[in-house]
Amino acid sequence: MAENAREFYERPEEAEESGVGWSILAGWMESAFRTGGFNSVIVYGKQGAGKSVYAIKVVYDLLRRLGVVPASSTSRIVFKRYMVFSASHFIGKIKNARGARLPAVIWDDAGVHGGSYLFFTDVFLAKALGDLFRVARTRVANIIFTTPSPRDLLKPFRSYDTIIVYVHEMDEVWSRAHIYKMRLLPSGDVRVQKKAMEDFRRRLRTYDEYIRIRDRYVDEAIDALEELMLVKYAERAMKRARLFEKAARLGGWRGFEAEDQGSYRDD
Known part of the structure; x- marks a missing residue:
């Protein structure tokens, strides 16, 4: 000590x-x-x-x-x-x-x-x-x-x-x-x-007052995390949409299925 x-x-x-x-x-x-x-x-x-x-x-x-x-x-x-x-x-x-x-x-x-x-x-x-x-x-x-x-x-x-x-x-x-x-x-x-x-x-x-102030920023952190998750979900949706579009142009689904599975492995 x-x-x-x-x-x-x-x-x-x-x-x-x-x-x-x-x-x-x-x-x-x-x-x-x-x-x-x-x-x-x-x-x-x-x-x-x-x-x-x-x-x-x-x-x-x-x-x-x-x-x-x-x-x-x-x-x-x-x-x-x-x-x-x-x-x-x-x-x-x-x-x-x-x-x-x-x-x-x-x-x-x-x-x-x-x-x-x-x-x-x-x-x-x-x-x-x-x-x-x-x-x-x-x-x-x-x-x-x-x-x-x-x-x-x-x-x-x-x-x-x-x-x-x-x-x-x-x-x-x-x-x-x-x-x-x-x-x-x-x-x-x-x-x-x-x-x-x-x-x-x-x-x-003054710990209780400190906790009240910090909790406001905990809420902010949660909101930021939720926003980040929404962005991630949107990115995945866009990726899948592009794969669907590509598969449609190719005229078949076999290539899409392979690429789609690969995209999930990347995530």
Whole structure:
């Protein structure tokens, strides 16, 4: 257990959310903001491990360190102002940060709208997100992606200079975050080093409100999936229609049947 987390272990739950300086990662993020640096952070782990809660608490610690929010505030400010849930929300947040570099942005469940499969469903959006990420440091100092697996994310989000945080449950209340740094060596090899470890409570006083906000984007994701399925069905129908037309021109059905069966094997 990290020493700074140990100090909070016996304190009331409110101490972790209102305290400043409990997170090692928040310290690195503060340095990036003050020096013009940039951090890309991937927080991953199984569902229910506390990925989103960890990201919210870290960014709230960062905001308190920077004096951006008053001591009387709560972590609600993080998921209302610094957290996004979709590709359009992410693009809008970066676009609107003109003239005032953001301390951090959290893209929660980034694999849903910014997943690696996007190159197969919307290559234009995938390339646009990759290009935006490469130049985002002029608008935001730290970007945190939460995801069940880093492989779910678009490749540009998984760059070689990334902070990787693996989160897992310890008991009914506490989770542990293992923090690693990736570095690309001149040889072309990638070095991964464990740098820190910190414990946190999965509980969040504002969790119910966070869930209500996130659920709106879950509905959006479901709508997008249904639309994608309709497009796929339409493509199949068009393919079958073209095969029928071709068979009619050939004056027979034998060639159509062979091609039609082949089309199902391709799908």
